[in-house]
Amino acid sequence: xxxxxxxxxxxxxxxxxxxxxxxxxxxxxxxxxxxxxxxxxxxxxxxxxxxxxxxxxxxxxxxxxxxxxxxxxxxxxxxxxxxxxxxxxxxxxxxxxxxxxxxxxxxxxxxxxxxxxxxxxxxxxxxxxxxxxxxxxxxxxxxxxxxxxxxxxxxxxxxxxxxxxxxxxxxxxxxxxxxxxxxxxxxxxxxxxxxxxxxxxxxxxxxxxxxxxxxxxxxxxxxxxxxxxxxxxxxxxxxxxxxxxxxxxxxxxxxxxxxxxxxxxxxxxxxxxxxxxxxxxxxxxxxxxxxxxxxxxxxxxxxxxxxxxxxxxxxxxxxxxxxxxxxxxxxxxxxxxxxxxxxxxxxxxxxxxxxxxxxxxxxxxxxxxxxxxxxxxxxxxxxxxxxxxxxx
Numbered sequence: 086x087x088x089x090x091x092x093x094x095x096x097x098x099x100x101x102x103x104x105x106x107x108x109x110x111x112x113x114x115x116x117x118x119x120x121x122x123x124x125x126x127x128x129x130x131x132x133x134x135x136x137x138x139x140x141x142x143x144x145x146x147x148x149x150x151x152x153x154x155x156x157x158x159x160x161x162x163x164x165x166x167x168x169x170x171x172x173x174x175x176x177x178x179x180x181x182x183x184x185x186x187x188x189x190x191x192x193x194x195x196x197x198x199x200x201x202x203x204x205x206x207x208x209x210x211x212x213x214x215x216x217x218x219x220x221x222x223x224x225x226x227x228x229x230x231x232x233x234x235x236x237x238x239x240x241x242x243x244x245x246x247x248x249x250x251x252x253x254x255x256x257x258x259x260x261x262x263x264x265x266x267x268x269x270x271x272x273x274x275x276x277x278x279x280x281x282x283x284x285x286x287x288x289x290x291x292x293x294x295x296x297x298x299x300x301x302x303x304x305x306x307x308x309x310x311x312x313x314x315x316x317x318x319x320x321x322x323x324x325x326x327x328x329x330x331x332x333x334x335x336x337x338x339x340x341x342x343x344x345x346x347x348x349x350x351x352x353x354x355x356x357x358x359x360x361x362x363x364x365x366x367x368x369x370x371x372x373x374x375x376x377x378x379x380x381x382x383x384x385x386x387x388x389x390x391x392x393x394x395x396x397x398x399x400x401x402x403x404x405x406x407x408x409x410x411x412x413x414x415x416x417x418x419x420x421x422x423x424x425x426x427x428x429x430x431x432x433x434x435x436x437x438x439x440x441x442x443x444x445x446x447x448x449x450x451x452x453x454x455x456x457x458x459x460x461x462x463x464x465x466x467x468x469x470x471x472x473x474x475x476x477x
Contacts, residue, residue: 380433
């Protein structure tokens with residue numbers, strides 16, 4: 086699991102934020118990962134994913150885990166996923182642990198980068214929401230943030246007025262885009278944002294959807310959830326003082342807040358009379374499914390290397406949350422890009438041939454020195470993933 090950003094611990098000058106999959110951490114000896122907290126003694130070198138470069142089609146393809154506390158309200162699903170064998174039969178491993186998306190019958194794009202529930206055409210305005218991955222963070226140059234790269238491509242694709250260079254930049258004071266709106270684009274994403282910042286605490290949606298703009302056919306793009314995972318990780322660690330049932334309730338709550346936000350966008354046809362399309366991401370992590378948070382030198386600065394007493398409990402909650410993100414996409418007929426699956430193997434164990442997500446020699450790392458934010462290559466991949474869903 087990924088630790089909190091340095092900005093949430095000692096003052097390092099880094100943003101106080103975890104990215105969309107910036108999952109709170111656990112010690113290496115806890116064996117915690119999204120995929121298999123207990124499989125270290127079963128052979129952690131099983132390769133579950135494939136890679137074809139920045140637009141690779143790797144997909145999570147494992148059964149959901151059993152976990153302690155599941156009877157408290159979050160059931161564990163069983164059975165292999167069909168997404169893996171359909172997209173990448175050569176590397177699919179039904180014995181690995183991870184989200185079971187197929188229980189929701191999503192329509193996956195031919196690119197295997199995300200779902201294909203919407204036909205996205207005629208876009209007149211683009212709004213970016215979410216956390217620091219969307220805002221962008223140093224040391225990546227602002228013109229290489231996925232937000233900047235995707236905006237340029239969307240402007241060309243839909244014939245929109247592109248945003249200014251100032252809009253592309255991130256304010257180091259506010260943790261937001263330097264200006265909220267420019268051209269046919271807006272950004273209300275903010276460093277450290279959680280799902281409750283979408284329509285509650287910071288009201289990103291209300292800020293970015295003034296009534297005067299709602300008549301335009303709108304595309305919403307966001308990365309969200311990593312800071313929520315960080316919060317439950319802290320809360321459930323021994324020093325956090327929360328019981329499993331309490332942390333489970335926190336997990337259910339943050340997922341529900343995302344569900345409420347997407348339904349707010351989609352349910353009332355009078356809100357966006359000419360339509361709104363929504364694409365959001367699931368949550369990635371930097372340890373390449375090893376749980377080795379020490380693999381990134383900066384990971385311990387925020388204190389997210391404290392293991393849970395039963396790390397499988399945390400794994401179960403994170404797997405369930407990722408599954409629910411897919412369910413939200415299916416039930417609202419919006420789209421999800423699968424960053425968790427595509428970034429695995431491009432983290433801080435990218436050069437480990439025994440790693441479960443190892444993709445071969447000279448595989449690029451897609452995380453920066455903060456451990457939790459994308460580097461320029463990672464931002465390019467995210468832009469590619471969102472654009473693939475738009476185009477198909």
